[in-house]
Amino acid sequence: MNPEDIEHSIAEIQKGNEALREQLIRYYQPYILNVVGQVCKQFKTWNDDEASIGLIAFNRAIDTYKPSKGRTFLNYVYLLIHRELIDYFRKENRYKEVIRSDGELLKPVEVQKSFDQYLYEQEVSNITEEIIAFNEELSFFYIRFGELESFCPKQKRSRKKVLQIAEDFIQQSDLIQQLFQKKHFPMKDFINRTSYRIKAVEKYRKYLIAVIIILLHPEWENLQAYVSGEREREKWPIKR
Secondary structure (H helix, E strand, O other): OOOOHHHHHHHHOOOOOHHHHHHHHHHHHHHHHHHHHHHHHHHOOOHHHHHHHHHHHHHHHHHHHHHOOOOOOHHHHHHHHHHHHHHHHOOOOOOEEEEEEOOOEEEEEHHHHHHHHHHHHHHHEEEEEEHHHHHHHHHHOOOOOOOOHOOOOOOHHHHHHHHHHHHHOOOHHHHHHHHHHHOOOHHHHHHHHHOHHHHHHHHHHHHHHHHHHHHOOOHHHHHHHHOOOOOOOOOOOOOO
16 A cells, blocks of 8 residues: 555545544554564564554554654554553553653663664565565465464474475466465375375465465565574564
8 A cells, every 4th residue: 555545545534434444454454463563572463462552553543643744654653553562561560661850761772773773774664565465465365464373383393394395386387376266275286296295284284375475475575584584483574
């Protein structure tokens, strides 16, 4: 979604279009979890309080965003989520804070570095664009981005195995065509051509489809780095 479309949608929502608000929220759910995870320094799901706080902040951003201020909507969303979570951590005594003599709360070094990185290097924006495009492709297979953490193998060895299966799969152009036309994994044809067992493939089928989609998009550098193991699997998919 380009900036013009975002601003138009927000203007309509601020006039009372609640159906459009729901659409915008659904569209940016991966981004909200992405920002929450970055601030929290760990993966979060919609079952976590922090994710709910992020959603509330996103709604507030929709209601209060003004393009005339010169800040992009996603920058503004990041700022509000960041502020709300810091306040939440402070109230929950889970965040070490430093107070200046004038009473202003100073942000700890790690959070400030994260915020600066977003503002000046736009890394989060790049990751977000990948996630949104990735999420759209996943939806064709009735897979939600938020589910991937539960489908992902917990052991590094198993993740490497799934990656190998995915790499073997994308060598078969006709199977790729089947996958995207029929929207389900061509298990029988793939097994007949390889030495893999059905049980091994079926166990991680949804995650395998996700990895295949990523491998077919070399322009998604951050997601590519994640599935290839070049980045630590601390959170999914931040800083992969």
